[in-house]
Amino acid sequence: MDRTILHLDLDTFFVSVERRLDSRLNHKPILVGGTGDRGVVAACSYEARSFGVHSGMPMKMARMMCPEAIVIRGEAGTYTQHSKVVTEIIREAVPLFEKASIDEFYADLSGMDKFFGCYHMASELRQRIIRESGLPISFGLSTNKLVSKVATGEAKPNNQLKIDWGTEKEFLAPMPVKKIPMVGEKTNQILYNLGIKQVRTIQEMPMEMMGTVLGKNGLLLWNRAHGRDESPVIPFHERKSISNERTFGKDTGDLRRMREMLRAMGENLAFQLRNGNKLTSCVSVKIRYADFNTYSRQLKIPYTSADHVLIPHIEHLFDQLYNRRMLVRLIGVNFSDLVSGHYQINLFDDTEEKLNLYQAMDHIRNRYGYNSKGSPILSWGTTLGIPNMGSMGNPFNGEPPIIPAHRNA
């Protein structure tokens, strides 16, 4: 059955939120990010981009390239709030939608044609979002997620584009290969070295050849280049949470031990988030007492995947929850309200150094199952009974866990 998939993406989201709060920022080059000497650009306006500035760049360099830019230290909480406003508008308007990131959504409009045209409906939804949130948003509409996402990119800024059934291949043909979302810097370079610059070239190649060059990804890319993508819209409310809990062998009142374990669980879960490219905006802590009475407490927070943000919340929730009157049988931590997104959301608070530190730590965990200080991160797991997350790979992609070679024996 033919599908109708809508992709919506807020334009320069952080910048637009700042402009919504202060209209004097309109039409000016804006940099949002860490304002310290070692800060990083998290987002920039189109006016700043024309100076060659892009996100992820050191703020210092961006300021040199575009000295007249207004630099704003962003605030994750404000953006999370605005993201939720837009989410609620979409939730009301369509029966099935996916929140792909803080500023990006898919909706499955299949079968809604009978009542009124999907394009008409999408246009009305877009106008409503602009009116009610005050934020510019663009959309692409087609038969699948991939083509709609590319169409949104072509429509930007603040516009919309429909790709009719049967024209997907010809729509993609003239584009540079890196416009296909799965083509990163590395793949682009491999293709470039082979003389493949346009999507059209991939379309003209035999499928087997792409397979030979890029393996399994090559076949996927070949299909994408033809505008084919079967992936479903994953309903927002079904997005899973991640959690970790531990029943003590013997009920305990050892506060230090409990706090240590909560920290370890928080670290492991945050690592899983980053590894799966996810952010959470709801933390909860659970305590089950010796009499089996179970209590939990949750806190809504700005989207994050950083240990140094999450762990203090966990500790605080535990302190609020724990009554010290009875021994504890079980404690647990849960992160829910997950969306896809990079650690980048916390760039405002953080320096490039901290960001690099997280990346380095995660790399070490992924590679060796050791933490940055050289002790096996299993030590928590083995002493406290927490499964080792260092060897789990990405918990969100359904792939089986990767077992490091040195643990095979």
Ligand SMILES: [Mg+2]
């Ligand atoms: Mg966006």
